[in-house]
Amino acid sequence: MLNVHHLRTLAEVVSSGSFAAAAASLGYTASAVSQQMTALERATGLVLFERGARSARPTTAARHLASRSLGLIDQLTAVERDARSLAAGARGVVRVGSFPTASAALVPGAIARLLRRAPDVAVLLDEGEPDDLVAALESGAVDVAVVYRYPLSPRRWPPDVVATPLLDDPLRLTVGADHRIVTRPSWGLADLAGDTWIASRETSAGAQNLARLCADAGFTPRVAFRSDDYTVVRELVRAGLGVALVPALADALGAGGGVHQRAVSDARGAAVRREVFVLHRPDNSAPLVPVTVEALRRAAGGLDRRISRQRPTCAPETAS
Known part of the structure; x- marks a missing residue:
């Protein structure tokens, strides 16, 4: 099963345009973002980034996977919010x-x-x-x-x-x-x-x-x-x-x-x-x-x- 945290990071990388920008937005280091994307590539068998010396450009597969993940991430966020509300008695x-x-x-x-x-x-x-x-x-x-x-x-x-x-x-x-x-x-x-x-x-x-x-x-x-x-x-x-x-x-x-x-x-x-x-x-x-x-x-x-x-x-x- 795919790691939803990796999917969330992928969506942020595609949206922000770089590992560094995604790391700043999510509170990770750029190295942690890179490691998550490598793990996601292994899990899916897909090449998600065309990596250069100083850049990593999302592939078509990465953009498609990020697009499909957005609805899932929104639903999961809502579930997490409901769980916190239930736990707090709200x-x-x-x-x-x-x-x-x-x-x-x-x-x-x-x-x-x-x-x-x-x-x-x-x-x-x-x-x-x-x-x-x-x-x-x-x-x-x-x-x-x-x-x-x-x-x-x-x-x-x-x-x-x-x-x-x-x-x-x-x-x-x-x-x-x-x-x-x-x-x-x-x-x-x-x-x-x-x-x-x-x-x-x-x-x-x-x-x-x-x-x-x-x-x-x-x-x-x-x-x-x-x-x-x-x-x-x-x-x-x-x-x-x-x-x-x-x-x-x-x-x-x-x-x-x-x-x-x-x-x-x-x-x-x-x-x-x-x-x-x-x-x-x-x-x-x-x-x-x-x-x-x-x-x-x-x-x-x-x-x-x-x-x-x-x-x-x-x-x-x-x-x-």
């Missing part, structure tokens, strides 16, 4: 998995940050709950996964993934604007024991977390409505159909009025929250993975500050 495809609330409040800012840094990157987004996303990560269907867990419902991540903390997402006890309890100077979780509750699907970590909180407060919540979409949950609360625990992340983009909210703590006095992480597999060597994790981490930092500045409409209260 080009390629990254597949992101996320749960719906983060897909709305966190992921868009991270993707925008990533694309400002590397506009040639293609980002694919898929949604799911943590169990689905962890399975997709382990199967290779996604490169990174944004997931959550509740401290009251411990979840262990697989040993073959790296978990990077992004933010703490406090939960807020949420009731309608006209709810009877909002006129009280102090109220908490136990005061809503007789109310209708709105929760996520029964097998979800959010529903299990609610059940444990309520059990610690001495009651079992009567759940009439279930949805994993916190926009739906909030609208049901706003309509006066029940009460709910709503993550602050769900309100991070501004959900408007119509409800009263109160920070809530568990029976030990700890703030009730869920923890948000980004997971990736350390054996995934794609350069875009650490770049994407960093974009998510930075976007989460800004979002965490925004959540911290937002205050529930009522003063914090403990669960009991």
Whole structure:
């Protein structure tokens, strides 16, 4: 197989008119150019130069070979440029998995940050709950996964993934604007024991977390409505159909009025929250993975500050 570097040198010699000029252009010595051309003649079996005492004139064969090589050299240069971009994380495809609330409040800012840094990157987004996303990560269907867990419902991540903390997402006890309890100077979780509750699907970590909180407060919540979409949950609360625990992340983009909210703590006095992480597999060597994790981490930092500045409409209260 012909040496592409020799072909590139040949094209430069033919274009510039001499070994010396080609050497200056390519950063070689004239002797190195001469050696490359001799090697190319041996490889092709062609006489490429009519050599004189002080000159080397390209033959017709040399001009033809140089002409045919130009397109190949351009293609190779493009491939080399793409390879450098891929290695630097400036080009390629990254597949992101996320749960719906983060897909709305966190992921868009991270993707925008990533694309400002590397506009040639293609980002694919898929949604799911943590169990689905962890399975997709382990199967290779996604490169990174944004997931959550509740401290009251411990979840262990697989040993073959790296978990990077992004933010703490406090939960807020949420009731309608006209709810009877909002006129009280102090109220908490136990005061809503007789109310209708709105929760996520029964097998979800959010529903299990609610059940444990309520059990610690001495009651079992009567759940009439279930949805994993916190926009739906909030609208049901706003309509006066029940009460709910709503993550602050769900309100991070501004959900408007119509409800009263109160920070809530568990029976030990700890703030009730869920923890948000980004997971990736350390054996995934794609350069875009650490770049994407960093974009998510930075976007989460800004979002965490925004959540911290937002205050529930009522003063914090403990669960009991």
